[in-house]
Amino acid sequence: MLDRLFQALVDGVLQGSVLSLAAVGFSLIFGVLGVINLSHGVLIILGAYLALVALRTIGLDPLLALPLIAAICFGVGYLYQRFLISPAIRRASLLSSLLVTYGVALILQNLFTLVFSADNQSVRPDYANSFDRFGGITVNRLQLIAFAISCVLIAILAWVLRRLPIGRSIRATAEHELAARLCGVDTDQIYAISFGLSAAFAGAAGVLIGMLFPFAPSSQEDWTIFGFVVVVLGGAGSAAGALLGGLLLGIISALTGAFVGPAYPNAVAFLVLVLMLLLRPHGLLGSAFHGSR
Amino acid sequence: MLISRRDALKTGSAAAALLGSDDVLASAQNTIRLGGSVPMSGKESDTGLNVLEGYKVAVKYVNEHLGGVKVAGVAYKLELQLFDDASDPQRAVTLIQKQLDSGTDFFLGSFSSAIVLPTAALTERARRPMVQAGGGADQIFTRHFRYMFGIYPRASRQLVTLVEMFKSMHGQVRTCAIVATNDPFSKGQADGSVEYLRAAGIQILNTYRLPPTLTDVSGVVSDLRLRTPDALICTTHQEDSALVTQQLVATGTDVKLLFLALGPEIPAFRANLGKYAEGLTFNQYWKPTYRFGDPFFGSTANYYNYYTTVTDRKETYHTAGASLCITCYVKAIQDAGTLAPDKVRDALAALNYESFYGQVKFTADGDGDAVLMGAVISQVQPSGLEVVFPPKVATAQLVYPIPNWATR
Incomplete structure (x- = not known):
C-alpha cells in the first residue's frame, strides 16, 4: 500500500514537471499580454515534430536538439506575435487574439497532417526505455531527465524574470503597460520577446513530450487544455505558479489513477479546476498581472 | 401562343430546380454517388486514412477496370463524396445530414464506433444503406437497424x-x-x-x-x-x-x-x-496471403497486387475491409438490378459470396458473421x-x- 502511494507520488511529480514546462509559456503570455493562446498546444507539437525531423534526417538526439529547437520556436513565436497577434489586437480587441490563435492552431494542425501524416509518431531513443528500481518504486530514466530539464528551465525563466533587465521590463509591462512605456520600455518589443520565450518553452516541452508520449497533429488540443488547467491551478504570469500547478495536476492525476481508478484522473482534475475558479480565481500563486486580474 | 410572365417564371423555376438537383445531374452523368465521412484528421485519422485509401482503390478499380457498375444495361461510374469529419461525431452527423438532404442514396462508414453509431442512425431513419468497415460497437448492431451493414463482427x-x-x-x-x-x-x-x-x-x-x-x-x-x-x-x-x-x-x-x-x-x-x-x-481480419476468389478482382492476390501498384499507403485489414465495402455495394447493385435503395439494401442483406477478403455474409443485425468474417x-x-x-x-x-x- 505504502509502495503504491510512493509510486503514485513519484509518477505524479515526474509527470507534473513536464506539464509545468508545457504550461509555463502559456502562463507567461496570459500574465503579460492577457492573451489566451489557443495555439500553445500546436507550438508544443511543433517542438515534437522538429525533434522528429532532427532525429530522422541528421540523427541528432532529441535532447541535444532541444536548445536549437527552443531557439527556432523563439523566432517563430517572436514573428507570430509581431506580425499576427499584435496587429489583430491593435485593430480589433484583445478578444480577437482568441480567434487568431485558434485559427493558427487549426492551420498548423492541418499543415502537420499534410507534411507528417495523421499517424501517431514517437521520438524515443533507446535510453528512453531504461529504468531504475528503488525498493518497490520504479523510475524511468527519461522521466527523471525530463524532470531535471523542466526544473532547470523553469528556474532559469524565474531568474531571468526576477534578475535580468529584460525580466524587469517584462514584469513592468505586465503590471502596467502605460507606466512601463513612460519609463522608456519598448513594450511592443517586450510583448514579442515574451511570446518568443513562451514559444521557446513550448518547443522545449514538445521535445520532452515527443520522447515520453505518442503524438499526432491532433494532440495539440489536449496540450492547450492542460496548459489552461495548470495556469488556473498555479496562477498566471509566474514561473513558480506554473511549476506548482503542473506538479499539483500531475499528483492529483496519479493519486486518482492509483486509488480511485484510471478512468477518473481527468474528472477529478477538472473538479479541482472548478473549485479553484470558485475559491481562488487567481490560482495558488496568481499575481495581479493584468491578464489574471 | 402567348406565354404569360407567370408561366415563364414557373417553367424557368422548374427547369432551374430540375437542373440544380444533384440527382438529375448524377444520373445524367451516369454516376452512383457514395457519400459519407472519414476521419482524415484528428485522433482516429491514422486508421481513418487507411479506410479512405481502401475505398479509393476499390472505386478506381471498378471505374477503370470494370467500366463501372452495369445496371439494366447502363454503366454507372462510382463517385466518392467523402468529407473529413476530423474524428468528431458531431461534425460527422452534420456532414451526413447534409448529404442526405442533397439526395445521396448510398453511404460508406467512417472509422470508430463513436462516429458510425450516430451517423448510421441518420441513414437508417432516411432508409438509405450504409456499408462500413469502421464501427464494431454492439450498440450499432443491437438497435434493429435494417440499412446498416458492418464488415466486422460486433465488438463483444x-x-x-x-x-x-x-x-x-x-x-x-x-x-x-x-x-x-x-x-x-x-x-x-x-x-x-x-x-x-x-x-x-x-x-x-x-x-x-x-x-x-x-x-x-x-x-x-x-x-x-x-x-x-x-x-x-x-x-x-x-x-x-x-x-x-x-x-x-x-x-x-x-x-x-x-x-x-x-x-x-x-x-x-x-x-x-x-x-x-x-x-x-x-x-x-485479412491478410494479403489469403487465397480466396473474387468476382471483381479475381483473387486476393490480384487485389493485393492492384492495391500496391496504385498506392504507397501500406495495406492493413482496414484498407481491405474498406475496399470490400465498395465491392459489396457493386455486387448488391448488380444483384438487385436497380439503384433503388430499398432493393439494394435487400440485396446487401442477402449477400453470401466468396470475396478477396473471405466469405461475405451479414447477420440479421447487420454485422459480419462472427465465424465467416471473424x-x-x-x-x-x-x-x-x-x-x-x-x-x-x-x-x-x-x-x-x-x-x-x-x-x-
Missing part, C-alpha cells in the same frame, strides 16, 4: 478467437487483465471478452477503464507490476495502445502475452515501437505479421512468453 464477439487460443494453450494462460477505454467499441469488446474468459476458466485479475483523453497510464502499469497477469488484453485504440506499450517498456513491466485490439496492424505503429513491437498479438490472431514476429491461431490457417507458432523488454 471479436475476442472469441483470442479466448479459443488461450484455451488451446493447455493452461499456460491462467490469469489476465483487461485495459479498455470508455468508448463504445473498446468497452463492448472488453465486456464481451469477460464472458468468454470466465467460461474458459481464466481468472480476470482486473479490468482497467481509461478515460477517452489519455496521456498517462502509470497507475495502471504500477498496478500491473504488483499483480502481473499471464496475458494483458488491451481493447484500446491505436494511440492508447502505443501509450500502454511504451509505458510497459519504459518501466520494465513484463507480461507473457500482450494483446492490443488496434495498433499493431498499422505499419507506423510498429515502426514507432521498433524492436518492442515484436511479440505483440492482435486481431487480424478475426484470426496474428503476432508481430521478425518475419513480419504471422497468423498464429487458429492452427488451420496459422503461418507461424505463437511466441509465448514474449521476451522481456530489457533483453531485447
Whole structure:
C-alpha cells in the first residue's frame, strides 16, 4: 500500500514537471499580454515534430536538439506575435487574439497532417526505455531527465524574470503597460520577446513530450487544455505558479489513477479546476498581472 | 401562343430546380454517388486514412477496370463524396445530414464506433444503406437497424478467437487483465471478452477503464507490476495502445502475452515501437496471403497486387475491409438490378459470396458473421505479421512468453 502511494507520488511529480514546462509559456503570455493562446498546444507539437525531423534526417538526439529547437520556436513565436497577434489586437480587441490563435492552431494542425501524416509518431531513443528500481518504486530514466530539464528551465525563466533587465521590463509591462512605456520600455518589443520565450518553452516541452508520449497533429488540443488547467491551478504570469500547478495536476492525476481508478484522473482534475475558479480565481500563486486580474 | 410572365417564371423555376438537383445531374452523368465521412484528421485519422485509401482503390478499380457498375444495361461510374469529419461525431452527423438532404442514396462508414453509431442512425431513419468497415460497437448492431451493414463482427464477439487460443494453450494462460477505454467499441469488446474468459476458466485479475483523453497510464502499469497477469488484453485504440506499450517498456513491466485490439496492424505503429513491437498479438481480419476468389478482382492476390501498384499507403485489414465495402455495394447493385435503395439494401442483406477478403455474409443485425468474417490472431514476429491461431490457417507458432523488454 505504502509502495503504491510512493509510486503514485513519484509518477505524479515526474509527470507534473513536464506539464509545468508545457504550461509555463502559456502562463507567461496570459500574465503579460492577457492573451489566451489557443495555439500553445500546436507550438508544443511543433517542438515534437522538429525533434522528429532532427532525429530522422541528421540523427541528432532529441535532447541535444532541444536548445536549437527552443531557439527556432523563439523566432517563430517572436514573428507570430509581431506580425499576427499584435496587429489583430491593435485593430480589433484583445478578444480577437482568441480567434487568431485558434485559427493558427487549426492551420498548423492541418499543415502537420499534410507534411507528417495523421499517424501517431514517437521520438524515443533507446535510453528512453531504461529504468531504475528503488525498493518497490520504479523510475524511468527519461522521466527523471525530463524532470531535471523542466526544473532547470523553469528556474532559469524565474531568474531571468526576477534578475535580468529584460525580466524587469517584462514584469513592468505586465503590471502596467502605460507606466512601463513612460519609463522608456519598448513594450511592443517586450510583448514579442515574451511570446518568443513562451514559444521557446513550448518547443522545449514538445521535445520532452515527443520522447515520453505518442503524438499526432491532433494532440495539440489536449496540450492547450492542460496548459489552461495548470495556469488556473498555479496562477498566471509566474514561473513558480506554473511549476506548482503542473506538479499539483500531475499528483492529483496519479493519486486518482492509483486509488480511485484510471478512468477518473481527468474528472477529478477538472473538479479541482472548478473549485479553484470558485475559491481562488487567481490560482495558488496568481499575481495581479493584468491578464489574471 | 402567348406565354404569360407567370408561366415563364414557373417553367424557368422548374427547369432551374430540375437542373440544380444533384440527382438529375448524377444520373445524367451516369454516376452512383457514395457519400459519407472519414476521419482524415484528428485522433482516429491514422486508421481513418487507411479506410479512405481502401475505398479509393476499390472505386478506381471498378471505374477503370470494370467500366463501372452495369445496371439494366447502363454503366454507372462510382463517385466518392467523402468529407473529413476530423474524428468528431458531431461534425460527422452534420456532414451526413447534409448529404442526405442533397439526395445521396448510398453511404460508406467512417472509422470508430463513436462516429458510425450516430451517423448510421441518420441513414437508417432516411432508409438509405450504409456499408462500413469502421464501427464494431454492439450498440450499432443491437438497435434493429435494417440499412446498416458492418464488415466486422460486433465488438463483444471479436475476442472469441483470442479466448479459443488461450484455451488451446493447455493452461499456460491462467490469469489476465483487461485495459479498455470508455468508448463504445473498446468497452463492448472488453465486456464481451469477460464472458468468454470466465467460461474458459481464466481468472480476470482486473479490468482497467481509461478515460477517452489519455496521456498517462502509470497507475495502471504500477498496478500491473504488483499483480502481473499471464496475458494483458488491451481493447484500446491505436494511440492508447502505443501509450500502454511504451509505458510497459519504459518501466520494465513484463507480461507473457500482450494483446492490443488496434495498433499493431498499422505499419507506423510498429515502426514507432521498433524492436518492442515484436511479440505483440492482435486481431487480424485479412491478410494479403489469403487465397480466396473474387468476382471483381479475381483473387486476393490480384487485389493485393492492384492495391500496391496504385498506392504507397501500406495495406492493413482496414484498407481491405474498406475496399470490400465498395465491392459489396457493386455486387448488391448488380444483384438487385436497380439503384433503388430499398432493393439494394435487400440485396446487401442477402449477400453470401466468396470475396478477396473471405466469405461475405451479414447477420440479421447487420454485422459480419462472427465465424465467416471473424478475426484470426496474428503476432508481430521478425518475419513480419504471422497468423498464429487458429492452427488451420496459422503461418507461424505463437511466441509465448514474449521476451522481456530489457533483453531485447
